[in-house]
Amino acid sequence: MDSIFMRTSIRNYQVKPVEPEKLEQLLKAGMAAPSACNQQPWEFYVVQDTVTLRKLSECSPYSACAAHAPAALVLCIRREGLVYAEDAPLDMSACCENILLEAAQLGLGAVWLGVYPQRDRMLSVANALHLPDTLESFAIVPVGYPTATAVQQDRFDRTRIHIV
Template identity: 40%
Template sequence: MKKILFCLMALMGVMTASAQQKVEKNDAQVAINNIMTRTSIRQYTNEPVSKSDIETMLRAGMAAPTAVNRQPWHFVAVTDKAKLAELAGARGMIKQAGVAIVVCGNMEKALPGKAQAYWVQDCSAATENILLAANALGLGAVWTGCYPMDDRVAEVSKALKLPENIVPMCVIAIGHPAERPQAKDKWKPENVSYNEFGKTAE
């Protein structure tokens, strides 16, 4: 009897491990699908973006990797329609958006010297996290650049009354999508080398 019970317990352990592995595989596939289906959305409905969704996206942004964990970012979430119109300029999609998240670098938190430039990489990683979170929430979003274009940096800084140490890197327009473009397949094996430049996989 003890032997049978032991075998049953062992079998249950295998089944539990197998089920756990299946759940983890499913979670991985969901994450990969979210990356592969993300695409730029420039047309939005009039439905507002909820405060909880905005916070979820901001939390995702702050979960990004950052050099020496300096977290040299500051985010400005803009929902006011007049302010969105002021930010838009030639970028009409920002005017339509339910929210614009302006991803900025805080130069007081950036690394010293030449390493200061890492703030752009850190804020870029945060931006991609926000875009992926928006897609996961069923929202549409598009990354519009500011830095290093001086005129755009000046326009956004003026509209948001940013202090000198806060540099806007980009404006992410976000809303409920009014269009469903197909995500582009950007996989190109010729853009990949293995071990040395120009070497293909063996």
């Protein structure tokens, strides 16, 4: 559980590539997430091209950090063949969280940049990556080695717990 309590949103990265085996480990972690009826609605784009990273950095008011990341994972929802299509965003959220936790475990920094359900952001990502019509962008996760360490704030709040 250490990675849960050490995970922070990291937006500044060293100029150092992320090893292919670590990127693969992040993807394995994402694909290990639970999903409704095991539908696994995810598809991933691993972006390392600086021109494409720059395009992704312009997809939302909050995505500028992608331009300076050595890599970004773009999580997409596969819309065909799903048993419970309405649950796909929930599945994708679990997938994204697994990736963030694994990044912390591997000594990497990452941040969840929301794209879904804002249609303008989804369209910007689709255009940047030339996504097929069968995919919808869900999130951009820039990843790299952090320039500084960050400590997670304690968010535990007993007043939000109700025992019945």
